[in-house]
Amino acid sequence: MFSSPLFELVLESITEGLIVADQSGKFVLFNAAAEQILGAGPTTGAPVEWATTYPTYLPDSDSLCPAEELPLVRALSGETVRDMHLRIRRPDGSVRDLSCNAHPLVDHQSDKKGGVVIFRDISDEVSIHQKLEETVTALRISNKDLEQFASVAAHDLQEPLRSVSNYLQLFLEAVPTTDETALRYVERISAALKRMQALINALLNYARIESRARPFQPVDCAVVVANCLENLRSSIKDKDAQVTVGELPVVLGDESQIGQLFENLISNAIKFSHEQPVISISAEIKGRLCEFRVRDNGIGIQPRFHERIFLIFQRLHAVGKYDGTGIGLSICKRIVARHGGDIQVESDNDRGSTFIFSLKCAEDSIQ
Template sequence: MNGISVDELKANILVVDDESINLRLLSMTLAQKGYEVRCAKNGELALLAAQTNPPDLILLDITMPEMDGYEVCQQLKADSTTCDIPVIFLSALNQTLNKVKAFNVGGVDYITKPFQVEEVLVRVKNQLSIQLLHKKLLEQNALLQKENYERQQEITERLEAERKLEQLAAELKRSNQELETFAYVAAHDLQEPLRAVTGYTQLLVDEYKDRLDESALEYMDLIVDGASRMQQLIQDLLAYSRVSSRGQEFRPIDVNDLLRQALQNLQVAIAQSNANISHDTLPTISGDKTQLVQLFQNLIGNAIKFRREEPPQIYIAAELKDDNWLFSVRDNGIGMKPQYLDRIFEIFKRLHTRTEFPGTGIGLAICKKIVERHKGRIWAESQLGRGTTFYFTVPEYMS
């Protein structure tokens, strides 16, 4: 191949010369090197051939009848379909002015006749190499422009996403402020009428119980019970709403101390149920002490509440897995069917009636919210009549 690239072998070359001998020599020499060669004997035929099927390079004689090489080259460069075709002049004119004019009209090289075929081949190869390099540079430039456009689009989309995120953050802040306002109203204004209902109902019972029959007294008890349950529901909703808005700064906390405090808060329920509670040596983690005490208190309280006839057996453990502490609270209680395990963490979702087990159905929803604030997750495994194990994770190192 004599070092000629595949792309150059595919090159289409137009030879323009009014001398038949030159045409035959050049076309034969170029064809032997693998080029596709076309010939034109004058300027008009050259322009027609170039416009019909633009070649990769033109070898152009200057001295021709009717239209010389300079004019042919000028017309080629003026046409958008042929302006980028490299033109090498071939001429017996050896004056500097002739060469300068050839370059001024758009030629890229100049070969003086009589020429050596070896020189023609080298100059053709050089110009085709330059043309190929120029083509590759244009392709790379187009690719870079495309990549730059796509990157600009990504930046625009990222900026738009950041703007929306900032907007969502502002809306969340406003929503939290509204939630704080609701919490204040719930803590004061909503509970005051309930206290009034409970108080006046109790006064009616105390002052008029001799005049009231059993049905009336039963109705009074139902009123007091309903108001009390409403107060408890409001207090639980407050606790749920304040998990995120009223949380304390995370600090290193010994979970053994948290558990002791939770058990102290549950001492009456533990004593009444004869619950036996044991645990592993627990780690130190980073978190909100008040909320984590509430988490353990809710889970252990659940195990005590949903017990069978025998005393509750509750075991708390922890192990390090994949940079997370995995905690478990296992009991021997009544258990539940596996199909209900997903819904128990939803607010107000209950699997039992209030007459079977008291409560508002918010305790486990609060647990889920606390665990998620600590960048973990919570789930349960259970079988009906064979107890339940609650699992939750907390990162080993909190950022």
């Protein structure tokens, strides 16, 4: 019914297994790939025996696939089958996953009917998919652990800290002193406690980027940045900072996180300065993305530290010189990563810094 040298060549060159059967279930075609994939040649057995001859299973089942569910059998009864997942055990004992397509055939000249099944070995894809799923599960567990850790940090770590702070106060009431050294120590203890508290809170914020995440929605960056500047009003005033804000688009994201991102970057720009801070915030639309730049004229960062500044708890300066927890930029990085982007810095010593990151534009702001 089908034979020409070209047809034979094509048939043998394809990597998919291909079997054609006539209406009675007799194999008319059985290409080399079919033999390779099934690990066995054509059979003369009836369709009811196929699932035994080529031990065929439905995925996640230990019993043989019923004959009437086999793709070729279904094709012979006039049904089209798309992407059916089956598992076969080869004579050598190896188990392979197959994706099968089957179709009824009608030869109008001879009025003969039959069916074709085309299948490929998807074992590698299946195992990759499984590994991926395992990795995702492991990641989920590790995120959950982090969240657990965060709530422990929130409650159990803060409690003893509070006790120390309160007892320090009670101690001073019980043993009043005017000794300057003693008073200085007390002051240092209080400062250390406050710092510890700030670190725990910062860690908590970091851990909550995923766990307290809200779904993405259109966020007007102009409004978000205006709010940030309002929040930072007192430090802007203290340092007499000049802040220029360009035209900012509407992006797709988590509003409170985007607010935190801008606020961290702007407050850094104000903090790490040795003269009057001059800060500019601008945006440029590049396709579906919007590239933001937060630029300052501050103390700058040597290129060799450009990666380290985004790591958690990394500080480049002594605590006394610039206060902070060393967590702000790692929070920024995590927020941008959650939004599918990356954040970088362009900077050098005494030449100011420009932080550059991309966010996805909301649909209606793409012109």
